[in-house]
Amino acid sequence: MTALVEVEGLSKRFGRVRAVNQISFSVAEGEVFGFLGPNGAGKTTTIRILLGLLHADGGAAKIGGHDCWTAHSRAARLFGATLEQPALYGFLSGRENLRLFARTLGPVDEKQITELLGTVGMSERANDKVKRYSMGMRQRLALAQAMLGRPRLLVLDEPTNGLDPNGIHGLRILLRKLATEEGLTIFFSSHLLSEVEELCDRVVVLHRGEVKAAGPLSELMNFRGYKYRIDVSDVDRAIEVVRSIDGAKVEPGTIKDSIMVTSDQNVARIINHALVAAGIGVDQLVHEQRGLEDVYIELTGVTAGSPLSAPAGAAPAPAPAGVGS
């Protein structure tokens, strides 16, 4: 797949503060991409550079091959964006807001506006003034605004802010639908790790302006290796068999009829085959995948609760080999 978003060696300083330092990543067309990091990690700075609001001090940020600053108009034809706090005109109605933003793209397509209002579930309140909307309604209207002109890329900065659980669920379904049915690329920045975990194909973890990890979610969650729980009929013999397999390591603390095995590689099939060949009954072989939250804490040294903030002196884990960039 071709890269729709390319970020190469991007750097940005604000006075003496280094907001983003030599970061590189790319987002492929049709991908749902998660952008993670604690407050102050450089996420918003990176997004603002992509949107053409900030000028990078070094490196390049391109969308569809167009530089986000020098060829902003051409790059901006390809994306729609929502920001952390939905930016809308409170004195206009929802429909008028969409008309106003549609005029920045060319002639207003009333049919598309009506469709988008329906898509985000705002048809009934479309003619009310936005200042009377709840935060969740504003988020939904902002999403409709981002989808005006049928962009190839949606850049969503904390789109779940202010949404209730139903709203978050609805948004997740909508974004999945947009990605799978319409092939839309989604750049999803969020501090809700569970949402990223459920939605994204690939993620970048940013910390203190640097990329700590980047890659497919499955790889990222196994960057410390694979961990299996195997329920067997004969624990002692199973330990012997597993120890004879290259790269497989039996963890101490075996419980009842189970053994815990770790490996740098995915050796599930090999273990299963060896155990069965040795006449050991395998009741269950479970890949004990760690959650994104565990990985995130390990990478950034930040507790992944709310709010996400980097504790002073927190020492994140080194970038995972083969995953980090």
Place this chain on the structure above:
Amino acid sequence: MFFGLVRNELQKTWRSRWIVFAVMAGIFVLIAGGLYIYYVASKSRWSPPAAIAWQTTVREDIANNQQQLDFLEQAKQNPGNGPKDFGPGPGPDLDNIIAQVQQQIDDDQYLLDHNIAPVQSFSITLAALFGLGGIVMFLLLRIFGWLASEQIAGERSDRTIAILLSRPMSRNQLLLAKAVASFLISLAVVVVTFLIIYAIWAFVQGSIGPLTGDVGVAVDGSKPLRGTNLFAMPIWLFVLMCLGGAMLGVLCVQGMSLVVSAVFGRWAAIGITMAFLFGAPLVSTVVGAILFAISQDPNRAHFLNYLFVNVLAPVSALTPVFGNGPAGPSGTGMSEFGFQVSVLAAWTVGFFIAAWLLFRRKQETG
């Protein structure tokens, strides 16, 4: 797409600030109503007075001035019996006043002889002088400055600037659309204001007056009206010239406001713009007064007119064209109007270039 952007800006200004225009309309209604009530009470009539030809007014002026001149000559020849108002007897003050009155008679006679109507003869030219200069424009310019200072700064405070700038248009287009929209709104307000004042003058004069024909304007208001010091121009051209001068002032204020707006948030931008538009004329008036007190020369403070805040309403320079004797103040007439327009044009261009340079590279950090 550009017209769509201008339309957006017009819609935003109207929908967010319609109360300002409603208040302005209310003030106009109150002023017009008050003036009408005063007219009815003082003249004991409901309808406008009979119209008077400008020649009749000028002849009446000559007769009144002649009467005053005779009185002054008499006072000069009989110093002991002279009116106390003019001092103890003949002296430089009385001679000066006599010379001024004689000059007014000569000026008026010159206009009659050459059939040139003085600029204040008609309702529409009076409306142009009063409505497109002086206190009316002083106040309107401050309102336009306030509205323009919010153009970018307000969007920044509301965070909508980020979404606008992320859209597929250049910053130049957005800035130009905002400038054009501001200008169109202020043009509409100025034209409506002018028409209301014209209607009031037409009522007071008893006639809407001619819209064709010529009016005479002094080139230098402090000098006698002779030959090259009188400039005759069509009425419509005079009105357009005044409108152009007024709108250049508006454009200059909007340029300055956009410079401030390109950098700051809403309240800072409004505060700085208002402080400058009200404070700077006050400071320069004080400076001018001090300079006059020291030098006793009215021209000594003329250099302050190189400051844009002092020439924002260049039509004001045309107002006291007639009746200024040889000792009248400088800084009036067509030449001064031209000077003020040139100064304004230079400032306006400078402000817009500055606004453009600031806005095109402004980092929107949120």
